[in-house]
Amino acid sequence: MKKISTVFWLLAFLHSAVFATTIASDLSAHPTTAAYTDDTNTPALVNSACLKRETAIELLLEQMDFDPNQSNVWIPYQDFGFGEGYEGLLPEGTVIEPAALGLEPFPGGAMVLDAPAYFFWVNDEIPATFIHQTRFVLLKFKCDDDNLVFTEIETSIQGWWPVINTPDGGPQTFYDTDYNRVTDAPVGVGNPNGQILGIGMSSSDLVVNDAPTQNSDVTQNATAYGLVGRGSNGSDFENDVNTFCGDLLNAHGVPPGNIVKGGGGMGGIMDLDGLGKAIDSLCNLGAGGCTKIYVRLTSHGAKGKYVLGNDVVSASDLCDSLKDITSKNVPVCFLLNGCCTGSLVDDKIWGAAPGSTVITAADSTSSSWGGSIKYLLGTDTVRGSLFPDAFSRCLKDKKADKNKNKKVDECEAFDWILKKKPCYTMCKYNVNFYPAGAPAGTPGPTTPNPNPQKKKIKSLKIKVETGPNKGRTYSAPYNSFVRTCDGQKIELSVPDNATNIVWTVNGQNIDQEGATIVVESPPVG
Numbered sequence: 001m002k003k004i005s006t007v008f009w010l011l012a013f014l015h016s017a018v019f020a021t022t023i024a025s026d027l028s029a030h031p032t033t034a035a036y037t038d039d040t041n042t043p044a045l046v047n048s049a050c051l052k053r054e055t056a057i058e059l060l061l062e063q064m065d066f067d068p069n070q071s072n073v074w075i076p077y078q079d080f081g082f083g084e085g086y087e088g089l090l091p092e093g094t095v096i097e098p099a100a101l102g103l104e105p106f107p108g109g110a111m112v113l114d115a116p117a118y119f120f121w122v123n124d125e126i127p128a129t130f131i132h133q134t135r136f137v138l139l140k141f142k143c144d145d146d147n148l149v150f151t152e153i154e155t156s157i158q159g160w161w162p163v164i165n166t167p168d169g170g171p172q173t174f175y176d177t178d179y180n181r182v183t184d185a186p187v188g189v190g191n192p193n194g195q196i197l198g199i200g201m202s203s204s205d206l207v208v209n210d211a212p213t214q215n216s217d218v219t220q221n222a223t224a225y226g227l228v229g230r231g232s233n234g235s236d237f238e239n240d241v242n243t244f245c246g247d248l249l250n251a252h253g254v255p256p257g258n259i260v261k262g263g264g265g266m267g268g269i270m271d272l273d274g275l276g277k278a279i280d281s282l283c284n285l286g287a288g289g290c291t292k293i294y295v296r297l298t299s300h301g302a303k304g305k306y307v308l309g310n311d312v313v314s315a316s317d318l319c320d321s322l323k324d325i326t327s328k329n330v331p332v333c334f335l336l337n338g339c340c341t342g343s344l345v346d347d348k349i350w351g352a353a354p355g356s357t358v359i360t361a362a363d364s365t366s367s368s369w370g371g372s373i374k375y376l377l378g379t380d381t382v383r384g385s386l387f388p389d390a391f392s393r394c395l396k397d398k399k400a401d402k403n404k405n406k407k408v409d410e411c412e413a414f415d416w417i418l419k420k421k422p423c424y425t426m427c428k429y430n431v432n433f434y435p436a437g438a439p440a441g442t443p444g445p446t447t448p449n450p451n452p453q454k455k456k457i458k459s460l461k462i463k464v465e466t467g468p469n470k471g472r473t474y475s476a477p478y479n480s481f482v483r484t485c486d487g488q489k490i491e492l493s494v495p496d497n498a499t500n501i502v503w504t505v506n507g508q509n510i511d512q513e514g515a516t517i518v519v520e521s522p523p524v525g
Contacts, residue, residue: 050143051151052085056118057189057196060139063153069429072123072181072198076174077191080166088118088194093167096136098160099176100312103302105340105365106131106159111138121162121175126198127426127433128367129236129385130300130307131159131339159302177233178206178372199428206235206372207383212246214256221253223291227282227325229262229270231299231308235372239384240337243392244296251395251408252294258285271309272321279324286328293325293332298385301338303364315344322350331355331457333410337385339367342453349457356457357410361387361435362450369433369450375424382424386435387452390422414454 051059057075066073075088082089090096092115098108122135136158142150165171175181178201183193187200214220228244230237241261248254262270262278270278286293300307304315313321325332332352336344336359343364349356361368370385382389391413394400400408400416408416417436424433432438437449 050146050148051118051141053087053089053118054085054189055148056088056139056141059151060118060120060137060153061197063151064137064155066122066197068198069431070124070126072126072200073196074121074123074175074181074194075118075196076164077194080169082116088120089116090119090164091116091166091168095165097163097165098134098136098158099163099173100131100160100302100305100307103131103159103305103312105303106133106157108158108160109156111136111154111156113138115140117141119162119164120196123175123181123198125367126429127369127371127373127431129337129339129370130161131302132367134158134160136162178235179233182206201373201428205374207374208235208238209242209383211242212249214249218250218253220255221292222255222258223286223289224248224252224254224258224294225282225286225290225292226252226254226259226294226296227262227278228259228296229275229278229298230268231270231297231306233269236370236384237298240298240370240388241296243384243388244298244335247392247395248294248296251392252292254294260285269309272311272313272317275308275321276324279321283324283328286330290328290330293328293330295322295325295332295334296337296388297335298337298388301336301340301344301362303340303343306336306338306341306344315346318344319346319350326350326352326356329353332357334358335360335388335391335410337361337368337370337388340364341368342366342451345453345455349455352457354457358453358455359391359410359414360453361385363453366448366450369424369435369447371426373429374427375433376427377422377424386424386433387417387450389424390417390420390435393422394420411454411456414452417452 053075060073077087079087080090080094082091090113092113094113096111096113096119098106101108101110118139120137120139122137124134125132134157136156138154140152140154141148161173161175163171163173181195181201182203182205183191183195183200184202184204185191185193187195187198189196191200226244226248228241228248230241245259245261248259249256260278260282262268262274282293297306302312306313306315306318326349330353334349334352334357339362341360341362345358345360349358352358368385368387370387372383375382375386377389377393394413394416395408395410397408397413397416400412402412402415421434421436421439423438424435425431426433431447433447435450436452438446
């Protein structure tokens with residue numbers, strides 16, 4: 001299990017593997033610099049006084065082309081030992097790493113400074129949760145006495161915010177949450193928070209909606225239980241937790257006392273151990289009888305990984321943690337919000353019971369949309385991740401009730417999102433985002449489709465017509481794994497649409513002594 005943000009690994013050997021581009025500039029024409037003419041005799045770095053922060057920013061913006069509507073550019077407004085006017089200049093020996101190394105689809109790598117350089121962080125997909133493309137940019141330079149004679153820009157494609165480890169200061173994390181990516185001052189060279197380009201998000205944008213309550217007209221389901229939690233900090237994830245709780249309370253009728261909030265029961269950040277404790281609390285609550293469990297989680301993600309606090313949890317570790325829920329032989333409805341969440345779900349849906357579903361906000365490689373900037377859906381203000389909001393709205397939409405039972409279930413809500421394809425407009429950017437892809441024929445370029453996913457455990461009913469088990473009926477998942485049914489262990493191995501199947505009870509074929517197995521009902525999804 002990997003750690004994120006606060007844990008530092010000295011992996012200088014990865015420097016050579018960083019995907020980087022460089023832009024070198026001869027400054028011989030600059031009126032305040034000495035001539036630079038010989039690549040084989042580059043002047044040594046004598047001091048750093050020849051390039052102040054303000055000039056470094058101007059040089060970067062002159063030499064690199066950024067779209068301020070797509071990318072936000074930051075430089076730490078911190079003195080790393082060079083004095084006033086040189087904030088953001090990092091000393092020789094500094095190692096810069098992404099918050100999580102080696103995670104697909106942006107594995108990233110370390111950047112190691114062999115001389116002082118200015119560091120910039122470029123967030124290329126502002127409304128996306130992580131993992132998504134970012135860039136680490138170094139502006140390197142050389143001085144001859146007090147004259148700037150040469151600059152070089154090195155760019156590394158990454159997927160996270162930076163962790164900067166200076167030789168004397170130790171590791172520091174920058175820009176890890178929306179609370180650290182806001183500024184109330186004008187964006188530009190003199191911005192005291194370090195944002196030099198892009199559309200700024202102010203502290204007033206970080207609005208957390210009120211916690212929901214259960215409506216008085218809701219019919220409670222006393223045997224339904226729920227677990228909600230967030231693995232990362234940020235007002236967007238806090239709002240997701242409130243959205244999840246509102247769904248459980250008012251769409252599914254879960255009693256308030258049957259809902260467990262991760263993070264110490266207060267909806268705070270939940271690490272892997274915290275998830276385990278929340279699951280224990282849930283199981284204790286439902287020990288007296290449970291017919292339905294809802295699990296809602298929101299966080300950052302990567303291919304095959306999910307962020308829970310400082311833990312970067314593998315899909316297999318997540319599966320192991322959830323077994324205490326899925327082993328209850330009770331249908332479980334999972335909703336996982338975050339990037340690449342489709343990669344967390346195995347074909348057996350973690351061994352869950354028939355009727356269980358897993359819905360993810362994205363497929364195995366795509367980012368999901370959200371963030372804390374205000375969105376509009378029609379005239380409604382939306383704050384938080386877009387897929388949970390769209391899902392919540394579809395749960396309440398009577399038109400989504402395809403089977404006409406006067407209740408919208410999880411699968412119907414998901415299908416309605418794909419059909420409606422809601423459009424959210426990010427106000428400050430005036431850009432449209434579609435958590436389930438844009439409708440066919442939408443003009444112009446559209447934002448990438450996160451491609452949300454749905455999986456549901458299918459089931460078979462079989463009846464033994466002859467032999468020692470004649471008259472017994474079994475229900476079991478339409479999957480190849482062991483499940484306890486009717487007090488006996490049943491192992492199913494069956495291809496799609498099979499009518500001739502083999503079952504075993506306690507290791508023995510139940511078609512022994514001439515028993516015949518027939519499919520009583522087809523697989524259902």
